[in-house]
Amino acid sequence: MADDHVQSSGRMQAYSDAIFSIVATIMILPVAHTEIPKDKNLREVIFYQLLPKILIYILSFFVVAISWSAHVWLFQIIRHADDVTTLLNLLIMMIITFLPFTFTLMGTFPEFVLAIVLFSVCIIVLGLVQALVVLHVFRNPQTMEESIRNSENMTAVRNALLLRVLVNAILCTFAAVFAPVTSVISYVFLVMILFSPNIAVQLSKLISKCSGGRFQMSQEVVRRGKSYEMEVNKERVECYSDGVFAIVATLIILDICEKDIPSRTALKYEYKNDLVAALDHDSSVFLAYFGTFATVGLLWYIHHSLYHHLQRTSRLMTMFNNFSLAMIGGMPLAFKLTSLYNDTDFYNNERVAIQLSCVIMFLASISQLAIFVTALFRPEQDLTDSVKVGGQSHYYLLVKLLVYPTVSIIIYIISLTSDVLSVESFHVAQLGTPVLFFILWLIAVKIQRNVQEVLNPEEHPPIQEGINNENQRLLTVPTDNIDC
Amino acid sequence: MADDHVQSSGRMQAYSDAIFSIVATIMILPVAHTEIPKDKNLREVIFYQLLPKILIYILSFFVVAISWSAHVWLFQIIRHADDVTTLLNLLIMMIITFLPFTFTLMGTFPEFVLAIVLFSVCIIVLGLVQALVVLHVFRNPQTMEESIRNSENMTAVRNALLLRVLVNAILCTFAAVFAPVTSVISYVFLVMILFSPNIAVQLSKLISKCSGGRFQMSQEVVRRGKSYEMEVNKERVECYSDGVFAIVATLIILDICEKDIPSRTALKYEYKNDLVAALDHDSSVFLAYFGTFATVGLLWYIHHSLYHHLQRTSRLMTMFNNFSLAMIGGMPLAFKLTSLYNDTDFYNNERVAIQLSCVIMFLASISQLAIFVTALFRPEQDLTDSVKVGGQSHYYLLVKLLVYPTVSIIIYIISLTSDVLSVESFHVAQLGTPVLFFILWLIAVKIQRNVQEVLNPEEHPPIQEGINNENQRLLTVPTDNIDC
Numbered sequence: 001m002a003d004d005h006v007q008s009s010g011r012m013q014a015y016s017d018a019i020f021s022i023v024a025t026i027m028i029l030p031v032a033h034t035e036i037p038k039d040k041n042l043r044e045v046i047f048y049q050l051l052p053k054i055l056i057y058i059l060s061f062f063v064v065a066i067s068w069s070a071h072v073w074l075f076q077i078i079r080h081a082d083d084v085t086t087l088l089n090l091l092i093m094m095i096i097t098f099l100p101f102t103f104t105l106m107g108t109f110p111e112f113v114l115a116i117v118l119f120s121v122c123i124i125v126l127g128l129v130q131a132l133v134v135l136h137v138f139r140n141p142q143t144m145e146e147s148i149r150n151s152e153n154m155t156a157v158r159n160a161l162l163l164r165v166l167v168n169a170i171l172c173t174f175a176a177v178f179a180p181v182t183s184v185i186s187y188v189f190l191v192m193i194l195f196s197p198n199i200a201v202q203l204s205k206l207i208s209k210c211s212g213g214r215f216q217m218s219q220e221v222v223r224r225g226k227s228y229e230m231e232v233n234k235e236r237v238e239c240y241s242d243g244v245f246a247i248v249a250t251l252i253i254l255d256i257c258e259k260d261i262p263s264r265t266a267l268k269y270e271y272k273n274d275l276v277a278a279l280d281h282d283s284s285v286f287l288a289y290f291g292t293f294a295t296v297g298l299l300w301y302i303h304h305s306l307y308h309h310l311q312r313t314s315r316l317m318t319m320f321n322n323f324s325l326a327m328i329g330g331m332p333l334a335f336k337l338t339s340l341y342n343d344t345d346f347y348n349n350e351r352v353a354i355q356l357s358c359v360i361m362f363l364a365s366i367s368q369l370a371i372f373v374t375a376l377f378r379p380e381q382d383l384t385d386s387v388k389v390g391g392q393s394h395y396y397l398l399v400k401l402l403v404y405p406t407v408s409i410i411i412y413i414i415s416l417t418s419d420v421l422s423v424e425s426f427h428v429a430q431l432g433t434p435v436l437f438f439i440l441w442l443i444a445v446k447i448q449r450n451v452q453e454v455l456n457p458e459e460h461p462p463i464q465e466g467i468n469n470e471n472q473r474l475l476t477v478p479t480d481n482i483d484c
Numbered sequence: 485m486a487d488d489h490v491q492s493s494g495r496m497q498a499y500s501d502a503i504f505s506i507v508a509t510i511m512i513l514p515v516a517h518t519e520i521p522k523d524k525n526l527r528e529v530i531f532y533q534l535l536p537k538i539l540i541y542i543l544s545f546f547v548v549a550i551s552w553s554a555h556v557w558l559f560q561i562i563r564h565a566d567d568v569t570t571l572l573n574l575l576i577m578m579i580i581t582f583l584p585f586t587f588t589l590m591g592t593f594p595e596f597v598l599a600i601v602l603f604s605v606c607i608i609v610l611g612l613v614q615a616l617v618v619l620h621v622f623r624n625p626q627t628m629e630e631s632i633r634n635s636e637n638m639t640a641v642r643n644a645l646l647l648r649v650l651v652n653a654i655l656c657t658f659a660a661v662f663a664p665v666t667s668v669i670s671y672v673f674l675v676m677i678l679f680s681p682n683i684a685v686q687l688s689k690l691i692s693k694c695s696g697g698r699f700q701m702s703q704e705v706v707r708r709g710k711s712y713e714m715e716v717n718k719e720r721v722e723c724y725s726d727g728v729f730a731i732v733a734t735l736i737i738l739d740i741c742e743k744d745i746p747s748r749t750a751l752k753y754e755y756k757n758d759l760v761a762a763l764d765h766d767s768s769v770f771l772a773y774f775g776t777f778a779t780v781g782l783l784w785y786i787h788h789s790l791y792h793h794l795q796r797t798s799r800l801m802t803m804f805n806n807f808s809l810a811m812i813g814g815m816p817l818a819f820k821l822t823s824l825y826n827d828t829d830f831y832n833n834e835r836v837a838i839q840l841s842c843v844i845m846f847l848a849s850i851s852q853l854a855i856f857v858t859a860l861f862r863p864e865q866d867l868t869d870s871v872k873v874g875g876q877s878h879y880y881l882l883v884k885l886l887v888y889p890t891v892s893i894i895i896y897i898i899s900l901t902s903d904v905l906s907v908e909s910f911h912v913a914q915l916g917t918p919v920l921f922f923i924l925w926l927i928a929v930k931i932q933r934n935v936q937e938v939l940n941p942e943e944h945p946p947i948q949e950g951i952n953n954e955n956q957r958l959l960t961v962p963t964d965n966i967d968c
Contacts, residue, residue, distance in 0.1 A: 108748065
């Protein structure tokens with residue numbers, strides 16, 4: 001019966017990552033599905049109707065991301081998950097999946113006590129279940145990571161962990177208590193969730209100081225906790241990011257499936273059974289889809305190249321990554337607006353839609369660049385050799401990371417100064433960007449071949465085919481430990 | 485520059501798995517969002533309105549799953565993906581994500597030539613891009629798996645692979661050509677896609693026979709291909725399944741967010757600003773959500789336990805798994821119907837909705853059992869020691885796998901014979917099932933403790949705490965190579 005009760009926790013974590021990422025991203029849909037009349041000024045609609053919703057989306061994305069990082073942190077102590085931990089984790093997933101409802105409710109009725117209380121109760125229950133996991137794991141030390149099991153001061157580690165998972169619950173208890181009095185104070189407590197990792201560290205210092213050592217939560221433990229937080233497992237960041245990238249593309253096609261396939265009656269009476277005419281009516285949507293997918297796909301590709309060269313991820317880098325992902329989650333909104341204002345002349349709405357898309361693309365890609373720049377400050381710990389300053393792939397990666405910020409600024413400026421830019425040409429530009437990356441790759445291969453020839457002229461094989469093979473063999477480095 | 489051009493293919497595959505699984509599952513939404521009047525006979529609605537759509541959903545699920553297994557098969561030959569392969573893979577993902585559109589179009593207008601042609605063109609382009617990947621990889625042998633690179637007859641392997649990825653394209657070419665003549669023949673070709681792996685094997689035999697060895701596609705290569713197909717990587721099956729399980733739960737909450745949060749105006753005029761009353765109006769939805777999530781979560785848990793004990797997966801097992809996943813993808817439909825007919829007395833609709841849910845739960849869980857039974861036929865190759873007949877966890881796993889088929893049959897019979905069963909009690913039963921698993925776990929631990937005491941009475945430690953620790957230490961077996 002041995003290994004039936006206790007299973008490796010890898011798959012459970014990957015499954016949790018998938019749910020967290022989908023839950024975070026799916027909250028863009030209430031924003032993207034806002035009914036926008038075609039004849040209104042889009043600029044005004046954005047500021048008065050969309051912006052509050054967008055802010056709530058970003059806030060909720062970060063709340064989910066913070067919960068996810070606490071989950072990563074908690075499960076990093078578990079080496080093998082037994083059946084009880086697995087069932088408790090499913091309970092956590094159930095609450096996480098329910099969060100979008102309470103968050104949307106709070107976004108729609110921010111001043112209602114019930115909305116604040118419901119959301120708070122969710123977070124409180126979440127904290128309590130996570131605390132149960134901590135207690136269960138510490139009662140069964142054989143399921144823990146070796147380093148923690150062999151720690152001298154296990155009780156102190158446990159207390160620090162309990163505090164970390166309960167901090168949000170404490171903040172939300174205050175939020176719920178103050179909700180009937182005034183919602184402003186409640187929201188102050190709710191926004192503090194975004195800083196809960198830091199609050200937990202400060203609080204644990206305070207508690208050990210005040211209790212005079214009765215509560216063992218020593219600096220050493222806090223440091224350990226901090227270092228765990230710093231080193232959120234790179235593989236789990238990749239899994240989480242993949243989930244976001246994967247769901248964004250499918251959310252767009254879902255919209256097309258539900259809205260752009262005419263009903264049989266519409267086809268009969270509106271288009272006289274001419275399916276080509278019916279589809280042609282929505283043809284701009286398809287160009288928009290392929291253009292948006294190209295952008296999302298390439299941002300994944302850049303993310304993939306970047307994380308391939310990271311050795312560890314700090315909290316700041318994870319924060320930039322979360323922001324980048326939140327922006328990529330906003331692509332369905334960009335898709336909807338550009339396909340909606342495809343042929344309108346009202347108030348320059350077409351250009352405003354393009355500009356909004358550019359802003360989203362710019363913020364998503366510049367945050368990816370920010371991750372790399374952050375890593376460059378501590379290259380020895382954070383980066384592989386080849387992308388450090390002076391490394392052979394440094395410029396290649398840098399140029400890759402610069403493509404989207406540059407392209408989106410250029411398109412934005414063009415849209416400001418002239419009106420030649422249509423939604424169609426914007427999507428064609430999006431579709432053309434992969435060619436840019438292919439050319440970049442060709443140049444990089446060419447440069448390396450030249451370097452190779454200069455360095456080892458005697459190894460120059462006589463046949464062209466030979467050069468290719470030799471060159472490509474050199475390009476290959478086995479790095480097959482990056483799974484998931 | 486070395487490792488910048490060539491990256492381990494693990495993350496690319498995990499990302500592809502996520503997209504494939506989400507695309508396959510998301511096709512349930514056009515079924516689940518079918519407008520069903522509350523006062524109609526649900527039995528008739530199911531047979532005349534839903535069943536055709538459900539069949540199309542299952543067909544499309546399998547088409548995506550077949551494409552996925554071809555993708556797995558193709559990428560198993562790749563050890564490291566260079567930038568070109570990664571970009572081509574993104575192109576494949578773009579086509580895969582577009583498939584739901586063409587499939588929904590074909591489902592809505594099955595007799596229109598354009599619908600058949602559009603779908604066929606998608607599959608043809610997909611085949612051509614995959615063929616490009618094959619050609620690119622064979623021009624760059626250093627990116628291949630060692631076993632294939634060192635194969636004596638690489639050309640023959642390449643030809644077999646090309647045939648495998650092009651078989652669907654060939655079938656779809658015929659379908660598109662025959663579409664203007666008669667759509668029946670087209671659909672015969674399209675349904676043949678479901679058997680494309682076998683067709684590829686037979687076709688390659690035929691070609692090598694007819695060409696008399698000119699086309700090198702020898703039996704050996706075919707066998708190799710077959711064995712690759714047989715052994716679809718277990719980790720990728722797990723990733724793909726996790727994607728389906730994760731998206732199902734979030735699709736349900738998405739529905740709740742979009743439909744069960746009243747608008748501000750509705751709250752003002754319909755409920756006189758009483759949010760509690762407004763939410764109470766849809767309260768059944770929340771019970772339905774938690775019940776459905778419990779079921780999906782536990783089916784994941786059983787899947788997790790089962791695959792933990794599989795050493796390899798055959799084609800038949802993957803087929804059962806796909807069918808089980810397709811049924812789990814149907815849970816949003818069960819959710820919708822049970823929450824819709826919560827309080828209606830028309831035509832026993834409430835009981836019909838429960839029965840449909842039971843059928844879905846039964847089919848999903850019995851297919852999981854079928855995977856285990858299939859594995860029991862070749863226990864030496866397929867199973868870990870502990871779950872073979874006579875193994876110490878054999879019965880525990882078997883009982884776990886039997887819970888849902890039994891529970892759904894019992895509920896189904898109760899719903900036939902008496903009318904005490906309401907939707908509420910059904911969902912409460914769903915919510916109660918985790919307790920059943922917890923009791924099962926307690927019994928399993930208890931039995932093992934007794935076995936332990938009988939086997940090693942002298943090792944019996946004097947203190948109760950000691951028994952626990954000893955017992956739990958024995959339960960732990962490190963199996964941390966199952967990541968992702």
